[in-house]
């Protein structure tokens with residue numbers, strides 16, 4: 225079957241091969257036929273080595289498709305079921321799961337060192353234990369979450385990562401209050417979802433910050449009340465908050481420099497919510513005086529910062545009610561053979577989300 229493979233960490237292009245086999249099927253596992261997958265920034269970060277991931281690997285962790293085979297001992301799933309791929313399945317038994325913080329469950333990562341694919345040349349891993357730039361993949365049953373019939377595969381794929389991450393940051397983690405002022409730094413798919421989450425929560429002002437003009441224009445369509453380039457943020461803070469700083473600033477880039485900017489534009493007593501996934505050697509610094517005296521809350525948000533399955537359901541409910549727009553987030557559609565075009569569209573900031581149809 226076909227899959228897009230990164231041969232070595234640091235390479236910029238994927239190779240679409242037709243000699244890849246999905247491996248690992250057995251008890252507790254399901255085999256999926258992927259129908260749609262989004263390209264998330266984390267895929268690019270894994271390719272460049274910013275996020276740890278053994279190579280060679282099949283990128284992609286934001287996918288949806290159909291169950292084609294169910295292993296022994298799997299309940300609640302049968303072949304033909306439409307599902308989205310959850311890259312961080314909850315075990316239901318660990319302390320994090322019992323607290324309802326299933327986004328912190330580490331059980332799924334225990335399999336991350338096990339190859340999901342093989343080729344005549346050897347083993348191939350799947351990114352984050354999944355790997356969705358492929359026609360078929362075998363995952364643990366907990367990674368396959370059934371979706372209602374009215375949710376198209378491409379919408380379900382987005383809910384599998386970017387939408388859940390962005391909406392959850394605003395709703396679960398920051399708990400944005402009605403009437404508040406918000407700035408969102410970084411307006412790709414996750415940032416746009418954060419903006420939509422802040423709007424759902426009733427934020428009065430939402431300032432979108434991004435160096436790429438088409439992303440700023442998109443942000444306005446999704447609920448930002450104004451959009452500025454990074455150089456314009458200080459001025460926006462002055463105009464919107466009288467210089468005090470925003471009630472909430474979301475960092476959706478994953479770099480210490482933008483996190484520091486976000487911290488400085490948060491008002492005293494306000495909230496800096498860190499959504500971007502960054503590198504292990506990139507350190508965010510705050511001095512002990514400002515940390516104490518300014519009482520800014522620094523809240524990291526991982527995969528939406530709440531129960532993942534509940535977050536999926538809420539995203540579907542909001543989408544069905546027309547309260548969030550997910551269709552318009554898909555700005556580009558490509559076939560698997562054009563996956564390198566999708567990478568270029570993400571690197572230049574031209575796309576919000578590129579959906580790969582399989």
Ligand SMILES: [Zn+2]
Pocket residue numbers: 314315316317318319320321329330331
């Ligand atoms: Zn768990």
Ligand SMILES: [Zn+2]
Pocket residue numbers: 264265266267285286385386
């Ligand atoms: Zn992602």
